[in-house]
Amino acid sequence: MKPPAPTATAKSIASALSIADAHALKCRIQLPRVSGNAVYRQARRQSVTNFGVDSSVQLTGFSDDSINSVMVARPQTLDELQYAANLHTSIPLLWVIDHYVHAEQLAAAAVSTVPDILIQLQYSDYGFGVRPGTDAVQLAQGIQRLSGVRMKGFAVHVPFNDDSDALMRAARSTYDRLQSHGIPCDIVSLSAATEAFPARLEPITEIHAALTTTDSQLVDSSQPSTATVVSRPSLEHAVVVIAGIHSEHPIRFPDHPQCQVLEWHRDCCSVRTTGSTARLNIGDQLNVTVES
Numbered sequence: 001m002k003p004p005a006p007t008a009t010a011k012s013i014a015s016a017l018s019i020a021d022a023h024a025l026k027c028r029i030q031l032p033r034v035s036g037n038a039v040y041r042q043a044r045r046q047s048v049t050n051f052g053v054d055s056s057v058q059l060t061g062f063s064d065d066s067i068n069s070v071m072v073a074r075p076q077t078l079d080e081l082q083y084a085a086n087l088h089t090s091i092p093l094l095w096v097i098d099h100y101v102h103a104e105q106l107a108a109a110a111v112s113t114v115p116d117i118l119i120q121l122q123y124s125d126y127g128f129g130v131r132p133g134t135d136a137v138q139l140a141q142g143i144q145r146l147s148g149v150r151m152k153g154f155a156v157h158v159p160f161n162d163d164s165d166a167l168m169r170a171a172r173s174t175y176d177r178l179q180s181h182g183i184p185c186d187i188v189s190l191s192a193a194t195e196a197f198p199a200r201l202e203p204i205t206e207i208h209a210a211l212t213t214t215d216s217q218l219v220d221s222s223q224p225s226t227a228t229v230v231s232r233p234s235l236e237h238a239v240v241v242i243a244g245i246h247s248e249h250p251i252r253f254p255d256h257p258q259c260q261v262l263e264w265h266r267d268c269c270s271v272r273t274t275g276s277t278a279r280l281n282i283g284d285q286l287n288v289t290v291e292s
Helices: 005-023 034-044 054-061 077-084 100-108 132-145 166-182 275-279
Strands: 026-030 052-053 069-072 092-095 117-122 151-160 187-192 205-209 223-230 237-242 260-263 266-274 284-290
Touching: 005 026, 005 034, 005 205, 034 052, 034 054, 052 054, 054 069, 054 077, 077 100, 092 100, 100 132, 117 132, 132 151, 132 166, 151 166, 166 187
Parallel strands: 026 052, 026 205, 052 069, 069 092, 092 117, 117 151, 151 187, 187 205
Antiparallel strands: 223 237, 223 284, 237 266, 260 266
16 A cells, blocks of 8 residues: 555645644654654654654664654564664653563663653543543552652553543543642643544643545565564553554454454554463563464
């Protein structure tokens, strides 16, 4: 499939900027893994200075000193963190996590600057993210006790056609509880497609626009791949990143035939953890076969 036409991309970016301006918020543009450079160029033409990526591997494209910040929008594998540690950049980075293990890994990764952390709030039954309220507060308190990282706030994602009002109420409640415990919330980032932004945006400080694209990546289905567990939001599911796959493809796990894909989110997917997969931990790997 072809990447989106430049005019369509430019219009989507302009729409996100218009929403941000109307609410006096910062605007962040998410760069897709495929055709990300084209989206970046379109965004820079419209003076965008805040961006989001899924993997630290995408950070190589940022060399402009006028960039304000880049958000790494999902938990990283150890290989991705090692890549980031070897990448020297002066651009401020925000790392989105949902587990204390991720904070420990970032603290030990020796990246070039002290990692600023945002907690991802759970946005669906099977997405990654920590549950709003008590769980988010406890995770934030744990991060504050950990040396070498900085707690900066949280992120909330609104899936298309989902109950945005309920998610925003959860975000407001979580913000109030974090504030009452003296936990910084300098950044509250709302991620959504431009068509799905809720009308009420308090206490959001920035919108993180995931542009509607037709990006796809051809995958050699004859070659085996590997899935790495990046999150365990619940006992019932895990979130995995699959090497070489950056969009939805039919897959199976030959060593764990009972493991089923529940939903995709950009370059990662959540899987049901039953039987042997119930013991999966962050960092574990599974063999993957891509169906033709």
